[in-house]
Amino acid sequence: VVKPHTPLISFPDRRDSPKPNGPPDTAEIIKTLPQRYRRKLVSQEEIEFIQCGGPE
Numbered sequence: 001v002v003k004p005h006t007p008l009i010s011f012p013d014r015r016d017s018p019k020p021n022g023p024p025d026t027a028e029i030i031k032t033l034p035q036r037y038r039r040k041l042v043s044q045e046e047i048e049f050i051q052c053g054g055p056e
Helices: 026-032 044-052
Strands: none
Touching: none
16 A cells, blocks of 8 residues: 655745735845945946957
8 A cells, every 4th residue: 555645845835925016126226235246336448448349
């Protein structure tokens, strides 16, 4: 006789949880980021260098 399967992992019922209203506000996320994780500022000289295609 084969015993009925008993799952070892139980997952929460997610049908009753509220749905998110949309993507999070990026500006709010950036404000809460520590300085070390923020994007480094690019100088105008670097921007022009990149736009020209690099060294010639």
